[in-house]
Amino acid sequence: xxxxxxxxxxxxxxxHFKIRVGDVRAVDGVNFELYKNEAVVILGESGxxxxxxxxxxxxxxxxxxxxxxxxxxxxxxxxMEMDDELYRNEIxxxxxxxxxxxxxxxxxxxxxxxxxxxxxxxIKGMDKKEALEKVREMFKHVGVPEDFINxxxxxxxxxxxxxxxxxMALITVPDLIILDEPTSALDVLTQANIMNLLKRIKxxxxxxxxxxxxxxxxxxxxxxRVIVMYAGQIIEASEAELFFKxxxxxxxxxxxxxxxxxxxxxxxxxIEGKPPSLIGIDKVAxxxxxxxxxxxxxxxxxxAPPVYIKGxxxxxxxxxxxxxxxx
Amino acid sequence: MGEQVQTPAAKIKKKxxxxxxxxxxxxxxxxxxxxxxxxAIGVYLTIMIANMGGYVDEIMKGSIRENITMQLRMxxxxxxxxxxxxxxxxxxxxxxxxxxxxxxxxxxFRSFRFLLNALKLDLGQxxxxxxxxxxxxxxxxxxxxxxxxxxxxxxxxxVLFFVxxxxxxxxxxxxGSFWDRFFVAASPLSAMPSWFYGIFFILIFAAVLKIxxxxxxxxxxxxxxxxxxxxxxxxxLTLPAAALIISAFPARVYNWRTFFMIYSSEDYVEMxxxxxxxxxxxxNRYILRPTLPMIITSFSLMIIAMWTGAIITETVFRxxxxxxxxxxxxxxNDTAVIVGTTIIYAYMLAATVFFLDFIYALVDPRVKIGxxxxxx
Numbered sequence: 001x002x003x004x005x006x007x008x009x010x011x012x013x014x015x016h017f018k019i020r021v022g023d024v025r026a027v028d029g030v031n032f033e034l035y036k037n038e039a040v041v042i043l044g045e046s047g048x049x050x051x052x053x054x055x056x057x058x059x060x061x062x063x064x065x066x067x068x069x070x071x072x073x074x075x076x077x078x079x080m081e082m083d084d085e086l087y088r089n090e091i092x093x094x095x096x097x098x099x100x101x102x103x104x105x106x107x108x109x110x111x112x113x114x115x116x117x118x119x120x121x122x123i124k125g126m127d128k129k130e131a132l133e134k135v136r137e138m139f140k141h142v143g144v145p146e147d148f149i150n151x152x153x154x155x156x157x158x159x160x161x162x163x164x165x166x167x168m169a170l171i172t173v174p175d176l177i178i179l180d181e182p183t184s185a186l187d188v189l190t191q192a193n194i195m196n197l198l199k200r201i202k203x204x205x206x207x208x209x210x211x212x213x214x215x216x217x218x219x220x221x222x223x224x225r226v227i228v229m230y231a232g233q234i235i236e237a238s239e240a241e242l243f244f245k246x247x248x249x250x251x252x253x254x255x256x257x258x259x260x261x262x263x264x265x266x267x268x269x270x271i272e273g274k275p276p277s278l279i280g281i282d283k284v285a286x287x288x289x290x291x292x293x294x295x296x297x298x299x300x301x302x303x304a305p306p307v308y309i310k311g312x313x314x315x316x317x318x319x320x321x322x323x324x325x326x327x
Numbered sequence: 328m329g330e331q332v333q334t335p336a337a338k339i340k341k342k343x344x345x346x347x348x349x350x351x352x353x354x355x356x357x358x359x360x361x362x363x364x365x366x367a368i369g370v371y372l373t374i375m376i377a378n379m380g381g382y383v384d385e386i387m388k389g390s391i392r393e394n395i396t397m398q399l400r401m402x403x404x405x406x407x408x409x410x411x412x413x414x415x416x417x418x419x420x421x422x423x424x425x426x427x428x429x430x431x432x433x434x435x436f437r438s439f440r441f442l443l444n445a446l447k448l449d450l451g452q453x454x455x456x457x458x459x460x461x462x463x464x465x466x467x468x469x470x471x472x473x474x475x476x477x478x479x480x481x482x483x484x485x486v487l488f489f490v491x492x493x494x495x496x497x498x499x500x501x502x503g504s505f506w507d508r509f510f511v512a513a514s515p516l517s518a519m520p521s522w523f524y525g526i527f528f529i530l531i532f533a534a535v536l537k538i539x540x541x542x543x544x545x546x547x548x549x550x551x552x553x554x555x556x557x558x559x560x561x562x563x564l565t566l567p568a569a570a571l572i573i574s575a576f577p578a579r580v581y582n583w584r585t586f587f588m589i590y591s592s593e594d595y596v597e598m599x600x601x602x603x604x605x606x607x608x609x610x611n612r613y614i615l616r617p618t619l620p621m622i623i624t625s626f627s628l629m630i631i632a633m634w635t636g637a638i639i640t641e642t643v644f645r646x647x648x649x650x651x652x653x654x655x656x657x658x659x660n661d662t663a664v665i666v667g668t669t670i671i672y673a674y675m676l677a678a679t680v681f682f683l684d685f686i687y688a689l690v691d692p693r694v695k696i697g698x699x700x701x702x703x
Contacts, residue, residue, distance in 0.1 A: 058601055063502045092603030105594040110617050110691055120602050152692045168602075 004035035007208050008057075008176055013070030015049075015056040022279040023066050026052035028232035030070070034176070039202060039209040041219040041240070043255065044229035045275050050212045053229065054178050057210070058096055059087055075175060093120045097174040101181040103165035107153035113161075114149025117168045138167040142197060159190035166197065170205070179211040183218055195221045216259045220244050228252050231276050231288040238313040248315040250295050287318065295319055354697030358684070362677040366670075367446060373669040374441050377662040381434035386660065387454075391424050428454070441666060448674075450667040455659045456652075465667040469649065472636075475544055476648030479641070480633035482564060483571035487579060488629055492622070495583030496610065499591055510580045517578030522639040525570035529643070532566060539566045542645035567644040571637060590618050619690045624683055631675045635668065 015027035026049040034040050044050045055061065059079075061068060072079045079091055097120075100106035108116055117138065118131035126134075136146045142163045153161055162182060169177050179198070183191040199222060201207050213219045219226075223240040228249060236249040247253050257269040273292040281288060286301040293300065299318050308320040378384070399405045399417060408416065425431050444451055450465035458468045498507045532539040540546070544563050550556050590596070591614055599613045615622070636650030645651075649668060656664035687694040 060597060060601055088603045088605070092601060094603070098598075098601045100594060100598055102594060106598040108595045108599070108613055108617060109693060110619075111612065119604065123604060123608070154693055 004038070006033050007036045007038075007075060008034040008210075009071075009073040010034075010057070011071040011073075013053070013056055013072065014067050015052055015061070015065065016067040017062065018064050018066040019279070024278045025232050025281050026278055027056050028278075028281065030229075030232075030234055032227055032234060032237060034208060034210060036175075036208055037202065037206050038224045039211060039222045041223040041226045042210065042212045042229060043214065043216060043219065043226055043252075045214060047275055047278070048229045049232040049278065050214075050229050051180060052232075054098070054180050054210065054212050058092065058098060058178065059084075093172050093174065094124075095174055096176045096178060097169040097172060098178045098180060099162075099165050099169045099182045102185045103161035103182075104153060104156075104158060104185070106165060107161060109153055111152075112150055113153055113156070113164050114151075117149070117164060117171055120168070120172050134171065135167070138171055139164075142167045142170070142201075143193075158186055159193060162186060162190070162194055163197070166194070166201075170201065170207075173205070176208045176210060179209055179213075181213050181215070182211070184213070184215060191218055198222055216255060228255070231281055232278055233288065233316065234314075235289065235316045236314065238315075242313060248310065248313060248320070249289075249317050250293050250319070251289050254294075287316075350697045358681060362681055366673045366677050367442065369673050370445050370666065370670050371438070371442050374438050374445070374662070374666055377657075377660075377665040378434065378438070381438075383660050383662060384430055384434050387428065388425060388430060391428075391430075392421055395420050395424060441662075445666050445670040448670065450670070451663050453656075453663050454661050456656060456661050456664055465663050468652065468664060469667055469671070472647060472649045472652045475646060476636040476641070476650065477633060478560070479564060479567055479571070479646055479648060480636060483568045484629050484633055486568075487572050487575055488626060491576065491579040491583055494580050495587055496614075498580065498584040499587035500606075502588065507584070510577055510584065513577040514581035515577075517575055519574060520639065521571045521574035521637060522643045524574045525567060525640050525643045528566045528570055542567075542643070544647055567637075567640055567646055570640060570644075586618070586621070587614060590614055593617075617691075620687045620694070623686055623690065627679045627683060631672065631679055634672050634675060 010030060010032050013027055013030045014025075017024040017026060028049070030053060032040070042050045042053060056068065057072060070080065074091065074095055079087065082090065107113060114132055114135050117135045118126075118128065121131040121134060122128055132149060135149055139146050139148060144160060144163045144167060148156065148160070148164070153164075156164065162185075166182070182198075183194050186194065195218060198209065202209065202222070209222065211219055211222060220240070223243075226236075226238055226240050226243040227234055228236040228247075228251065230251055236243075236247065236252050238248060238252075243252070244256070247256050251271070254269060254271045257266075258271070260268055271292055276284065276288055276291070284304075286299075286303060287293070287305050290296050290300040297318060305316050305318045305321075307314050307316045310320060395417065399420070405413065405416065422431070429437060450469070452463045453465050453468060456468060457463050458471045460467070460471070462468070494510075498504070498510060501507055528539075529541055533541045540563055542563075544560060545556070546559050546563070550559050593613075596609060596613045599609045604613075634649065635653070636648040638650040638654050640646070641648045641650035642654050653665065653668055655661075656668075684696065688696045
């Protein structure tokens with residue numbers, strides 16, 4: 001493999017919310033790197049902090065933020081130190097854009113979709129006609145009929161709005177596109193269409209993706225690398241091929257075992273219990289997955305495991321303290 | 328045929344336009360009839376209630392009999408008549424007076440004639456009340472009071488409307504801030520009606536501090552120059568307008584702030600933020616624009632609500648407006664005045680509702696006039 005260029009580097013990122021009963025540590029000391037033209041999939045159950053991670057990177061914060069710190073470096077530029085106005089002008093949509101979970105509700109119902117897609121260009125001073133011409137090209141590129149620029153979101157189908165959202169994310173040619181469960185609201189055929197479109201764009205445009213999802217099967221189409229989040233932390237980061245064959249962390253194993261296979265005879269597994277509440281999770285001394293883990297050792301309850309590096313992969317689990325392999 | 332041949336696409340387009348036109352016309356017709364019937368029923372109910380279902384007739388008959396008896400007691404000629412002649416004369420006089428007022432007909436017939444006249448905007452004559460210039464015409468009585476009510480209600484409502492929306496927009500972005508919590512906590516204060524605040528204001532600013540007048544619209548004697556006249560009216564306007572504004576203010580702010588907060592949490596607002604749009608652009612295009620139908624509705628209802636005035640507040644401040652007129656008309660059982668103010672309000676409300684439908688269709692692409700409910 002050629003030497004990979006680091007596009008996004010995240011170091012010790014924290015995003016904690018304050019609610020009445022305590023602090024929600026949605027993103028709790030997250031570290032990872034994303035390379036150019038790479039698709040990283042962030043996997044995890046609902047409520048594990050993966051969407052918060054996406055929002056923390058784009059600085060889309062709610063009102064009740066308690067802590068928001070760490071280091072985010074995009075193409076060598078430290079973005080956490082920018083003030084809001086600079087960040088808005090420099091980073092949002094110029095460098096990082098986003099495809100939302102539900103494109104239908106993410107489009108303004110009373111503005112024509114063409115104008116909305118053109119908006120990131122026009123606010124930077126591009127002539128409206130010229131911008132709309134670009135939108136037409138982009139629509140053609142993502143498979144939306146050109147004359148749809150004069151339609152409203154409610155006049156489009158679910159798949160079409162998702163394509164419009166993708167066109168909107170691509171219009172400024174950003175370095176990184178964050179895909180927040182882009183296909184979870186669609187039927188399987190449309191999902192496949194959208195995934196193929198994303199793959200094609202990645203190839204043609206040299207795009208880099210951060211795909212946030214809980215849909216393991218669909219994400220395997222696109223993933224170069226898989227990051228598994230649990231209780232606000234990254235517990236595994238593996239090359240996709242390795243991960244889908246043989247995940248390292250006990251939690252990842254369980255996750256993979258819960259995906260239905262076409263001809264499998266195995267019964268589908270599920271993980272007993274539920275993810276821990278993110279409120280006061282810092283008071284848990286041991287591994288956050290320990291209460292649900294089948295491989296639990298005494299040590300797991302006492303001390304949080306460090307991150308072990310196994311070749312290209314990283315895993316946060318005591319099982320890898322001495323051994324090289326675990327079945 | 329020949330040149331008449333159209334491409335299929337053009338045909339479809341033409342057909343579409345035709346159906347759209349007939350659809351709108353049909354909708355308009357049905358809507359107008361329905362609104363007219365609603366107005367008619369509303370006004371008829373007002374006529375029945377204002378007349379207490381005909382009981383006002385009995386009251387009037389009683390007072391006629393009493394008045395005439397009193398009159399005749401002073402009449403020397405009458406006193407010298409024979410007893411039978413006396414009774415016949417009295418009855419004839421009473422009958423004559425009842426006929427003059429139309430009381431000889433059964434109320435149910437008259438109620439429909441009232442309705443017809445009201446619907447034709449023929450407001451008729453007041454029974455007891457008169458305008459300051461001495462006219463009994465209900466139209467003149469109402470017109471005389473209208474400017475002062477519009478001045479008071481217009482000032483209060485316009486200030487309320489725009490200031491509360493601006494304050495609410497600011498608060499909706501500062502959830503949980505001091506002022507946000509302040510208005511949430513203060514909103515129950517609006518449960519106290521404006522006249523209640525009015526009484527307090529009169530007590531504090533007129534009675535104790537003596538910086539504002541107790542009531543009325545103009546000092547006595549009235550100032551001579553126009554400039555001074557305007558200043559004096561504003562001086563008298565301050566307390567009642569303040570009472571109206573302050574009593575409604577916290578609840579309105581709370582209302583709008585919650586409304587804007589709901590619409591600010593829409594996915595497309597967050598998307599707009601992610602797109603790097605400025606706060607001003609997000610506010611105008613992503614919050615105000617989608618909520619425009621609701622804001623217009625609120626505004627137009629406010630405009631017509633000015634018409635009825637503030638009944639008790641105007642009375643407390645002795646403000647010579649429609650509200651006080653209605654108050655007095657109810658007290659005096661002057662049904663013509665009550666029905667007159669009601670029918671004008673009913674027509675204005677119906678017209679507003681009618682035009683709002685078209686305005687919705689103009690400002691919101693999702694609304695189609697007379698269109699079937701389709702959601703994709």
